[in-house]
Amino acid sequence: MDIKHQKKIDKTVTSLRKKDVTGGKVVTESWEPNLEYAWDNGPAISRYLAELKKGKLIGKRCNKCDRVLLPPRMFCEICWRPTDEWVYVEDTGTVNTFCISHVDWKAGRLNIKGGVRPFTPAVIEIDGASKGMGILHMIDKTNPKNIKMGMRVKAVWKPAEKREGSITDIEYFKPIGKKK
Amino acid sequence: MDKKVAIVGIGTTGFRATTPDVSYRELTYEAATKAYLDAGIEPQEVGAFVATSEDFLEGYSISDEYSPDQLGAVLKSIHTVPGDFIQGLGNGVMLIMSGYADIVVVQGMSKASNMVTKGDLLTFAADPFAWRPLQESPHAIAAMEMNRFLYESGNTIEQCAQVVVKNRRNALLNPRAALGAALELEDVLNADPVAEPLCRLDIAQHADGAVVCVLASQEKVGSLKGNPIWVRDVSWATETNALDSRTWGEAVYMQLAAEKAYRMAGIRTPAKEIDFAELNDEYSYKELQHIEALGLCAWGESGKLSEIGWSERTGEFPVNTAGGCLGCGHLFELDGGQKVLDAVLQLRGQAGELQLKTANTAVAAGWRGVPTTTGAVVVLGN
Numbered sequence A: 001m002d003i004k005h006q007k008k009i010d011k012t013v014t015s016l017r018k019k020d021v022t023g024g025k026v027v028t029e030s031w032e033p034n035l036e037y038a039w040d041n042g043p044a045i046s047r048y049l050a051e052l053k054k055g056k057l058i059g060k061r062c063n064k065c066d067r068v069l070l071p072p073r074m075f076c077e078i079c080w081r082p083t084d085e086w087v088y089v090e091d092t093g094t095v096n097t098f099c100i101s102h103v104d105w106k107a108g109r110l111n112i113k114g115g116v117r118p119f120t121p122a123v124i125e126i127d128g129a130s131k132g133m134g135i136l137h138m139i140d141k142t143n144p145k146n147i148k149m150g151m152r153v154k155a156v157w158k159p160a161e162k163r164e165g166s167i168t169d170i171e172y173f174k175p176i177g178k179k180k
Numbered sequence B: 001m002d003k004k005v006a007i008v009g010i011g012t013t014g015f016r017a018t019t020p021d022v023s024y025r026e027l028t029y030e031a032a033t034k035a036y037l038d039a040g041i042e043p044q045e046v047g048a049f050v051a052t053s054e055d056f057l058e059g060y061s062i063s064d065e066y067s068p069d070q071l072g073a074v075l076k077s078i079h080t081v082p083g084d085f086i087q088g089l090g091n092g093v094m095l096i097m098s099g100y101a102d103i104v105v106v107q108g109m110s111k112a113s114n115m116v117t118k119g120d121l122l123t124f125a126a127d128p129f130a131w132r133p134l135q136e137s138p139h140a141i142a143a144m145e146m147n148r149f150l151y152e153s154g155n156t157i158e159q160c161a162q163v164v165v166k167n168r169r170n171a172l173l174n175p176r177a178a179l180g181a182a183l184e185l186e187d188v189l190n191a192d193p194v195a196e197p198l199c200r201l202d203i204a205q206h207a208d209g210a211v212v213c214v215l216a217s218q219e220k221v222g223s224l225k226g227n228p229i230w231v232r233d234v235s236w237a238t239e240t241n242a243l244d245s246r247t248w249g250e251a252v253y254m255q256l257a258a259e260k261a262y263r264m265a266g267i268r269t270p271a272k273e274i275d276f277a278e279l280n281d282e283y284s285y286k287e288l289q290h291i292e293a294l295g296l297c298a299w300g301e302s303g304k305l306s307e308i309g310w311s312e313r314t315g316e317f318p319v320n321t322a323g324g325c326l327g328c329g330h331l332f333e334l335d336g337g338q339k340v341l342d343a344v345l346q347l348r349g350q351a352g353e354l355q356l357k358t359a360n361t362a363v364a365a366g367w368r369g370v371p372t373t374t375g376a377v378v379v380l381g382n
């Protein structure tokens, strides 16, 4: 293809600008999906949520491997058998891992320089549950720089009248002193 | 097939309109526990697992990652087939034939009751430029297919209604089915129209349930307690998805899948060599269309044959002996699972009151439903 012809094409090829789309200059089709689900949680997760509403954390024990599973499950995925007793666990625990996130969950940048506190998600191994069993939640009300592996934390609950049977009935975890 | 594969265990929850007492995890766990007991195995002995799920149906993206726990597949080989259960079964057969594993588990599950906006879900499957703006109901798409099929084949609306009567009656004797009913032809013909010629009773109602199936290589079968049912061959095919230009009269996808499965299974005259069929009847006319596509009778004959009782349990060629979709429910990707389950129970002589006198070779066939053109076929023998 000769250069002259290429230039002619380049002249007609323009990148799309937002106003071309919003102004109806190009033909578009948009569709808002209406996808709604009503998941059955089953006995284990239903009870877990009901106990959260009461300000309590509950797990379920497998008598074969002697683990306390949190969140509770109706069957042990390792032993392949139904789980046994319900077990209340503490609302305190130890940080297994964490990070200091400068982006929100949609990967949008937080205005850290403008004073917004970074998100500090953490996996917390809950006291009374088996090693490695715990809750993915977040730590707040402490300088992110002070969060350490193995740090002791405690749940800060919403007031009873505001709890609705959700993992967000715990607002966040806050640092506490060393385990006795 | 040069290496033989058998179904050595099968388990199910049965099929119900709702299952509020269990999550999808516990639903599969129940079916899996029964399947492993049936095969006399522990999940630790399983070499690989195949799950069937479709993200939009589950309401999770990357839903395949949620499959291992309830199958005992944690830290094991597992992959998901976003298709019909029989396509998953085909993947399991390949894992054994390729030597990857000796024992493979195939899972399918429907939590249709958890999908609140089913119509929107299916409309979302339509091409966003060509079809979605028209907002056609999935039942309207099916009705157009029914019209063309009846027009070309000469089968009638009354003959379709006969399918409904038969399958709902068969389901009455099926302890796993929730939609058994003693209907008369008039009840079906007088039901309110949904998208003419389809009326309410021509359409299978949605249902929840799970089926788990254990496959084993021939070498492994000897050491297992079960009652092996051999997979003689499995095949599947998809036509163009284009609503503008697909074949509306015949189920060519099913015909192609069947021809290939029969060829590899060495079946030349299916109606003679096969004893019965469990096939997709998500809409009444689909049973007739699929009977013809599977080559079980001549083109245009299925309706007349249905009228004279040919496809009844006591007939010459029983079809959907336990109720099919019309009697057990529309199970989305688990469709083929319900078909394989009922074929296996018949072939083992464990179909209870539904048991056929002669059940040595069966064909099971699943369809992925509106708006798809995918059919999957498996030939099974005892």
Ligand SMILES: [Zn+2]
Residues within 6 Å of the ligand: A062, A063, A064, A065, A066, A067, A076, A077, A078, A079, A080
């Ligand atoms: Zn255990």
